Amino acid sequence: MMQEPNQSFVAEFILLGFSFNPRTTPLLFSAFLMTYLLIILGNGLITILICLDSRLHTPMYFFIGILSILDLGYTTTTVPQMLAHLVSQKKTISFARCVAQMYIFLVLGITESWLFAIMSIDRYMAICHPLRYKVIMSPWLCGIMVIFCGLWGVISALVYTVFAMRLPYCGSNKINHFFCEVPAVLKLACADTSVNDRVDFILGFSVILVPLSLILFIYVNIFIAILRIRSAQGRLKAFSTCASHITVVTMFCVPAMVMYMKPGSEASLEEDKKLALFYNVISAFLNPIIYSLRNKDIQRAFLKVTGWGRAFQGRIAGEQRNKTHDGQSMP
Numbered sequence: 001m002m003q004e005p006n007q008s009f010v011a012e013f014i015l016l017g018f019s020f021n022p023r024t025t026p027l028l029f030s031a032f033l034m035t036y037l038l039i040i041l042g043n044g045l046i047t048i049l050i051c052l053d054s055r056l057h058t059p060m061y062f063f064i065g066i067l068s069i070l071d072l073g074y075t076t077t078t079v080p081q082m083l084a085h086l087v088s089q090k091k092t093i094s095f096a097r098c099v100a101q102m103y104i105f106l107v108l109g110i111t112e113s114w115l116f117a118i119m120s121i122d123r124y125m126a127i128c129h130p131l132r133y134k135v136i137m138s139p140w141l142c143g144i145m146v147i148f149c150g151l152w153g154v155i156s157a158l159v160y161t162v163f164a165m166r167l168p169y170c171g172s173n174k175i176n177h178f179f180c181e182v183p184a185v186l187k188l189a190c191a192d193t194s195v196n197d198r199v200d201f202i203l204g205f206s207v208i209l210v211p212l213s214l215i216l217f218i219y220v221n222i223f224i225a226i227l228r229i230r231s232a233q234g235r236l237k238a239f240s241t242c243a244s245h246i247t248v249v250t251m252f253c254v255p256a257m258v259m260y261m262k263p264g265s266e267a268s269l270e271e272d273k274k275l276a277l278f279y280n281v282i283s284a285f286l287n288p289i290i291y292s293l294r295n296k297d298i299q300r301a302f303l304k305v306t307g308w309g310r311a312f313q314g315r316i317a318g319e320q321r322n323k324t325h326d327g328q329s330m331p
Contacts, residue, residue: 042288111153
């Protein structure tokens with residue numbers, strides 16, 4: 001028998017977080033806090049550099065800047081709360097805040113999934129049609145592409161959230177997770193969730209598998225074009241522009257696909273927490289490193305904005321003048 005509506009309403013949830021020895025809490029808190037601060041620093045710095053340096057006002061860096069903003073957004077949606085719960089005895093979240101967190105996280109995550117597909121199109125145009133690249137990938141088209149990603153995220157996340165929160169929650173209110181993610185919340189529903197499993201699979205197909213399939217198809221064509229390049233140096237340069245994108249796509253999309261496309265009955269909550277931590281925190285932490293570590297444009301922009309580039313060039317010029325003077329003064 002279904003319980004009465006006033007008995008099935010849950011006013012708040014309790015987020016259990018990670019299962020660990022209480023003695024390790026300070027260490028975990030310090031590690032997560034440092035990681036979050038580095039996420040803010042790395043993604044924030046990349047966004048600022050792209051805005052300030054006119055040489056980075058290209059489609060590729062425009063999309064990288066949007067990616068950094070999305071990474072900042074969805075980590076801020078979950079990590080500060082996780083940090084607060086690590087040091088607090090009260091680990092509750094209201095029903096309304098849980099719904100809001102679930103929705104915002106899904107909007108940003110789905111938008112990022114489609115953004116990766118758009119970025120692969122950008123790489124295809126740059127490598128396969130370099131002469132027409134700037135004409136085709138105009139600022140207007142890039143803006144339309146990002147708006148499409150955002151609208152898809154808003155609509156898909158709304159469907160996910162509505163189907164999850166329409167269910168009655170009349171039993172335990174303890175979510176075995178560090179934030180309100182759909183699979184973990186559905187575990188608490190006192191109703192049949194088979195419809196939700198089907199909806200999640202269909203939506204997962206449209207927001208994860210379709211972008212991944214598009215990325216795979218595009219990169220097959222890119223690699224064919226790269227193999228046609230005669231010089232080994234040209235092939236290496238073309239491939240290096242794709243390697244960063246392939247890496248971040250793999251880190252984000254594969255764990256998300258495993259999480260959202262398997263039936264709820266097969267979900268292991270401990271494994272799900274680790275997967276969520278990977279594509280929510282670790283990927284956002286590594287993305288700035290992957291895109292900036294070997295990226296000379298980002299490095300030059302950093303030196304230019306900070307003024308260190310002029311000081312470095314001045315030092316080199318001074319050393320060259322000294323060498324010239326020493327050479328002239330030798331007998």
